[in-house]
Amino acid sequence: MNRIAEPPRRLLMGNEAIxxxxxxxxVRVVAAYPGTPSTEVTEKILHHAGEYGIYAEWSVNEKVALxxxxxxxxxxxxxxxxxxxxxxxxxxxxxxxxAYLGVKGGLVLIVADDPGxxxxxxxxxxxxxxxxxxxxxxxxxxPEEAREMVKAAFQLSEDLQVPVIVRPTTRxxxxxxxxxxxxxxxxxxxxxxxRFERDPGxxxxxxxxxxxxxxxxxxxxxxxxWFLRHRLNGIATPCxxxxxxxxxxxxxxxxxxxxxxxxxxxxxxxxxxxxxxxxVAYNYVREGLDILGVSIPVYKVxxxxxLPAAPIVDFLRDKTAVLIVEEQEPVIEEQLTIEAYRTGxxxxxxxKHSGHLPRxxxxxxxxxxxxLRRFVSDSIHCxxxxxxxxxxxxxxxxxxxxxxxxxxxxxxxxxxxTVASGAEMAVPxxxxxxxxxxxxxxxxxxxxxxxxxxxxxxxxxxTGDIGCYTLGAMPPLGAADTIVCMGASVAMxxxxxxxxxxxxxxxxxxxxxxxxxxxxxxxNAVYQQARMTLVVLDNRTTAMTGHQPHPGLGRKGTGExxxxxxxxxxxxxxxxxxxxxxxxxxxxxxxxxAKEALDYPGVSVLIARxxxxxxxxxxxxxxxxxDACRRCGICLRKFGCPALYEVKSLAHGEGQGGKTxxxxxxxxxxxxxxxxxxxxxxxxxxxxxx
Amino acid sequence: MKTFNLIIAGVGxxxxxxxxxxxxxxxxAAGYKVRTSETIGMAQREGSVISHVRVGERxxxxxxxxxxxxxxxxxxxxxxxKGWPKLAPHGRAVINGRPIIPPxxxxxxxxxxxxxxxxxxxxxxxxxxxxxxxxxxxxxxxxKTTNMVMLGVLSTLPGLPVTAEMLWQAAENLLPSxxxxxxRLAFQAGRRLGSCAETAPLVS
Ligand code: SF4
Ligand code: SF4
Numbered sequence: 001m002n003r004i005a006e007p008p009r010r011l012l013m014g015n016e017a018i019x020x021x022x023x024x025x026x027v028r029v030v031a032a033y034p035g036t037p038s039t040e041v042t043e044k045i046l047h048h049a050g051e052y053g054i055y056a057e058w059s060v061n062e063k064v065a066l067x068x069x070x071x072x073x074x075x076x077x078x079x080x081x082x083x084x085x086x087x088x089x090x091x092x093x094x095x096x097x098x099a100y101l102g103v104k105g106g107l108v109l110i111v112a113d114d115p116g117x118x119x120x121x122x123x124x125x126x127x128x129x130x131x132x133x134x135x136x137x138x139x140x141x142x143p144e145e146a147r148e149m150v151k152a153a154f155q156l157s158e159d160l161q162v163p164v165i166v167r168p169t170t171r172x173x174x175x176x177x178x179x180x181x182x183x184x185x186x187x188x189x190x191x192x193x194x195r196f197e198r199d200p201g202x203x204x205x206x207x208x209x210x211x212x213x214x215x216x217x218x219x220x221x222x223x224x225x226w227f228l229r230h231r232l233n234g235i236a237t238p239c240x241x242x243x244x245x246x247x248x249x250x251x252x253x254x255x256x257x258x259x260x261x262x263x264x265x266x267x268x269x270x271x272x273x274x275x276x277x278x279x280v281a282y283n284y285v286r287e288g289l290d291i292l293g294v295s296i297p298v299y300k301v302x303x304x305x306x307l308p309a310a311p312i313v314d315f316l317r318d319k320t321a322v323l324i325v326e327e328q329e330p331v332i333e334e335q336l337t338i339e340a341y342r343t344g345x346x347x348x349x350x351x352k353h354s355g356h357l358p359r360x361x362x363x364x365x366x367x368x369x370x371x372l373r374r375f376v377s378d379s380i381h382c383x384x385x386x387x388x389x390x391x392x393x394x395x396x397x398x399x400x401x402x403x404x405x406x407x408x409x410x411x412x413x414x415x416x417x418t419v420a421s422g423a424e425m426a427v428p429x430x431x432x433x434x435x436x437x438x439x440x441x442x443x444x445x446x447x448x449x450x451x452x453x454x455x456x457x458x459x460x461x462x463t464g465d466i467g468c469y470t471l472g473a474m475p476p477l478g479a480a481d482t483i484v485c486m487g488a489s490v491a492m493x494x495x496x497x498x499x500x501x502x503x504x505x506x507x508x509x510x511x512x513x514x515x516x517x518x519x520x521x522x523x524n525a526v527y528q529q530a531r532m533t534l535v536v537l538d539n540r541t542t543a544m545t546g547h548q549p550h551p552g553l554g555r556k557g558t559g560e561x562x563x564x565x566x567x568x569x570x571x572x573x574x575x576x577x578x579x580x581x582x583x584x585x586x587x588x589x590x591x592x593x594a595k596e597a598l599d600y601p602g603v604s605v606l607i608a609r610x611x612x613x614x615x616x617x618x619x620x621x622x623x624x625x626x627d628a629c630r631r632c633g634i635c636l637r638k639f640g641c642p643a644l645y646e647v648k649s650l651a652h653g654e655g656q657g658g659k660t661x662x663x664x665x666x667x668x669x670x671x672x673x674x675x676x677x678x679x680x681x682x683x684x685x686x687x688x689x690x
Numbered sequence: 691m692k693t694f695n696l697i698i699a700g701v702g703x704x705x706x707x708x709x710x711x712x713x714x715x716x717x718x719a720a721g722y723k724v725r726t727s728e729t730i731g732m733a734q735r736e737g738s739v740i741s742h743v744r745v746g747e748r749x750x751x752x753x754x755x756x757x758x759x760x761x762x763x764x765x766x767x768x769x770x771x772k773g774w775p776k777l778a779p780h781g782r783a784v785i786n787g788r789p790i791i792p793p794x795x796x797x798x799x800x801x802x803x804x805x806x807x808x809x810x811x812x813x814x815x816x817x818x819x820x821x822x823x824x825x826x827x828x829x830x831x832x833x834k835t836t837n838m839v840m841l842g843v844l845s846t847l848p849g850l851p852v853t854a855e856m857l858w859q860a861a862e863n864l865l866p867s868x869x870x871x872x873x874r875l876a877f878q879a880g881r882r883l884g885s886c887a888e889t890a891p892l893v894s
Contacts, residue, residue: 009718010718011711011714011715011718011724011726036730036731036732037730037731118729118730118731118732118733119730119731119732119733171727171751171752171753174727174728174729174730175725175726175727175752176711176714176724176725176726176727176728176752177724177725177752178718178722178723178724280751283750283751283752284750284751284753286750287750287751287755290748290750291755364751364753364755365750365751365753365755366755366756369755426810426813426814428771428774428807428810429771429803429806429807429810430771430801431768431769431771431772431807432768432791432792432794432795432800432801432802432803433792433794433799433800434701434736434737434738434768434769434792434794434800435737435792435794436702436732436733436734436735436736436737437735437736437737437792437793438735439703439735439736468735470732471732471735475793475794475797475799476793476797544731544732544735545731636793636796636797637796637797640793640796640797641793642736642790642792642793644793644796645791645793645795645796646791646795646796662796665790666828667824667827667828667833668790668833
C-alpha cells in the first residue's frame, strides 16, 4: 500500500477518536465505568478489543477501574481508565497515591468534563483535581486533537512515569469531526506477555511517601518542558485571509503551516492586545475573531496543568491587555497571573477574576462576541484592574473595574451580528418547558407510583440516586426527596432512620448503581440496625448511559458470557433478612410488597425487576374509552406517562368528538398497561385488532 | 464556500442525532469538512435535544452561533422555537407540525400553545414549511421513521451542500440492513411532501 497517501477522512466522534488514539498507542488494558459524556470511549474499545488484543472491561465503579489500570501499568503494559468528572471523585483515592508511586507502562485517565452541566450532578473542573493531585492534564479542543493528545499522553506518562489525565469536555467528547484516519494494522496475537516485577517502589509506606512527594514536586518543571517540547501550547497562526490554512487548531498533528512559538509575523492590527485560550474555548475565540474580522494573536493552551507560564509571559511582554478564555475555573488565568506578578509584568488581565467571564456553564461564540468586541474597541482593558508589581489598583480603579465588569451570560449575549441587523420582526411565542422524564412504559414509574400509594400517606422519605430513576424526582411523581451521588440513597435512608425512627425511609437505586456503590452502605445499614427499605430498580441494564452490562446480567462488555451475581443473594449476604423480588408492571402486587417491606422492623430490600423499555419489544398500544373515562385525570396527573396527553382543541388525537380529555399518543405508547391499572374507572385497555 | 449550518431540533428519542449523522456523512462524502455536536445523556429521555451540523472549508467550534443557521429542521412543532434563535434571517425551516405534549403541560406547569406557535410559523411565509411528518411515518408503519421523512423533505430544499442521492446513500450506510426498506419509503415520502410544499425543484 502507498504509505504516503493521506488516509481517507472519516467522521469520528471525539470519544471514538480518543479510543482510536489509545489503540494506536498500543493500549493493552482499558477499564471504565460508564458516565456521560465519557461512555463511548470504552464502548468503541470494547468493540475492537478482540482484534487488537486489548483487555477491556466495564468495571463496577471508577475506583475499581483505575486500580485495574494501575495493575496493568505496573506490569509495564499501557493502560487507560475512563470516567466522567464525578467518577474521578470515586477514583480519587487510588489516584492520589498513584501520583506519588508513579507508573511503569503509560497510564492515561480519560476524565470527561460536563460544563453546563448537561447530564451531571456537578460542573467540577477536572483541571483543579489535577492541580490537587499534581498531575498533568491535556485539554483537547477537537476530536482530531483528542486523538493526537491521547497518543502524546501515553508518551508523557512513560517519559516522566506519572499518570496523565486527558480531559475532553462535552463539546469535544460528543462532537463529530472529519479526521484523516485509518485503523492501525492489527497486531499478531497473542501479544508478548508482560509480568509484574517485585519492587519496594510499589509499596507506599510513610518513608517512601515523603520521598515520592518530593519527586512529584520536582518533576512539575519537567512536565512543563515536555509540554513545550511537544508543542501542546503555543502561539496560533493568525486567522487572516489565508483560506487554505488548515482550520484545525495547532496541535501535534499540524503541518508546517502552524509555526508554534514564533510570533514574528503576526498581524499587528491590534498590536497591544493578546488572547490566551484553553480547550474548546479556543474554537469560539477564533470564530469570534473571524466574525469581527480582527486579528489578535492567540496563545493556545492545550496543556493547562502545570501551566508553562513563562513563555506566555514573554509573549505578553509588549501587550497592555490580555483576555483569558477558558470554560469552568480560572485555572490558566490563576497560574498565569501568579507568573505575571512574579516577573513584574504589568498589563490588564481580563477573565474570570476581573468579572468579565463566568465560572459556570458552557461557553460558545455568542457568549464571547460582545466581550471580544469590547476588548477590541478598547473599552475593557483601559478600565480593567491593572496588574503589576509596583502598581496595585487604587480603590477608585477597582470601583471602575467593577462597574465595567459586566459578566457575559447566555442571556446578555443573546443578540448577535446577524439577528441584531433587524431582519427579524415577529417575536416567537415561548416554547413549553421540556425537561427529561422517564420513558413511556418505564418500569421505574410503576415502582415509584406503588411506593407513593403505599407510603406517602405515612410521610415516608424517599432518598433518590443517580441514573434514569433520578427522573423520578420530576412531576408528577416527585418521588425523590434527596439526591446526592451514586450510592448515597442507601446510606442516607439509613442515616435518616437513626434520627427520625418514626418515619418510613425508602432508598431507590438502580441495579448497576447497586453494584457500583450500593453494597457497602447496605452492609452498614444492617450492621447499624437501621430501619429502612431499599428498592433496587432492576431494569437489567445501565440505562442512562446507553445500556451497558453489569455483574447482574451474565455477560461482559465484550458480549462474552459471565457469571451472574444475583442481587437478592448479595442482599441476603449483606445480612438483609427481608428480600423479595416483584414485577413492577403489576402495580397491585408492588403496592402489597411495598407495604410489607415497610412494615418490616429492620432493613428490607425489594427488587423491582422489569427490563428497560429500550431493550424489549413494545406490546399492544392502549387506548382510552371516551365513554368510560370520567375525566378524573389520575392517569395524567398522578402517574404521568409521557404517552398520555390532555386533549384541548387539538387537531390530532382522539379529541375530535369533543368528549375525551385525555388521550394516548399511539406512536409513543409502549403498552405496559400501567395507566390501565391506575385508572379507577377501567377506561383504559389494550387496543383490539380490527 | 461559505459555511453551511444546519440545526436539527427535536425531542429525545426522535432520532435527531441519527439525522445529523446522516447529513454529516453525506457532506463528508461530498468532500467537505464537517463538525457536528449532539446532546447525549439525560436529555435523550424526552427532553429537548438540538444537534448542530456545520459543513464547509473553514470550521472552528461545532456550535452554530445565533442567527447563523441556513436551515432549521425540527422533528417536533414547539421544539422549532428552541432552534429558532439559531436561524439566519434568510434561513429556511422544515418543521414537523405534530406536537408532542410534555406531561408538564398537562400538569399545568408549562403552556403548550399550539395555535400561537402555528400562527407564528405561518407568519414567516414561504421560508417555513410545516408538514405532518409523523402522519407520513405512521402511514409507512413506524413512527420512528419520522426523522427519515424529515430528511427526505430537507433534501428538496435548494442550496444544500449535498444531493438527495448523497443523503440517502449516507442513511443507507448508517442504518442496519433490516431497517433500510422502511426508511427508504420514509425518505421518499418526505421527498414527496417536500415537493408538494412547493419548496423548490428537486435537487439533482
Ligand atoms: S431508558 Fe429505560 S430506565 Fe431509562 S427512563 Fe427509559 S425505560 Fe426507564
Ligand atoms: S400503556 Fe399507558 S402507561 Fe403504558 S406506555 Fe401506554 S400510555 Fe403509557
